[in-house]
Amino acid sequence: MIRTHGLSHVALSVADPQRSLEFYRAVFGVRDYFRSESTIQVLGPGRYDVIAFERASATTGPSSGVIHFGFRLVRPEDIDAAVTAVIDAGGTLKSRGEFAPGLPYAFVFDPDGYEIEIWFEHDTFDDRQGP
Numbered sequence: 001m002i003r004t005h006g007l008s009h010v011a012l013s014v015a016d017p018q019r020s021l022e023f024y025r026a027v028f029g030v031r032d033y034f035r036s037e038s039t040i041q042v043l044g045p046g047r048y049d050v051i052a053f054e055r056a057s058a059t060t061g062p063s064s065g066v067i068h069f070g071f072r073l074v075r076p077e078d079i080d081a082a083v084t085a086v087i088d089a090g091g092t093l094k095s096r097g098e099f100a101p102g103l104p105y106a107f108v109f110d111p112d113g114y115e116i117e118i119w120f121e122h123d124t125f126d127d128r129q130g131p
Contacts, residue, residue, distance in 0.1 A: 005047075012114060013054050017039060017040040037055075040053045060112050062113055068107065079118065094109060105118065
């Protein structure tokens with residue numbers, strides 16, 4: 001096994017990188033850190049998160065194999081604000097509910113149709129042991 005910092009980035013094929021930047025900035029607070037003619041890369045809310053918005057006219061939106069990706073809330077009571085932020089930024093709500101009492105989730109779509117899960121879960125991962 002090699003040691004890494006974990007999953008470092010996701011590259012999304014999008015119609016308009018600037019529109020994607022604005023959506024993810026409004027909803028998740030990403031910060032622009034690299035641009036070229038065909039891409040905008042942003043730093044996400046996590047320590048090592050990077051999302052690349054790659055301009056592609058014919059292949060935007062979900063691809064075979066990737067179902068969704070997620071952002072984990074710090075506080076469960078922020079689910080309403082998260083859904084409102086998605087809608088206000090041009091996204092849409094697919095569904096929402098609770099996995100169990102006090103564990104809310106919402107599945108939403110960004111402007112290119114990528115499905116995003118926004119959810120809360122207690123810090124059960126903090127005590128996990130590596131291989």
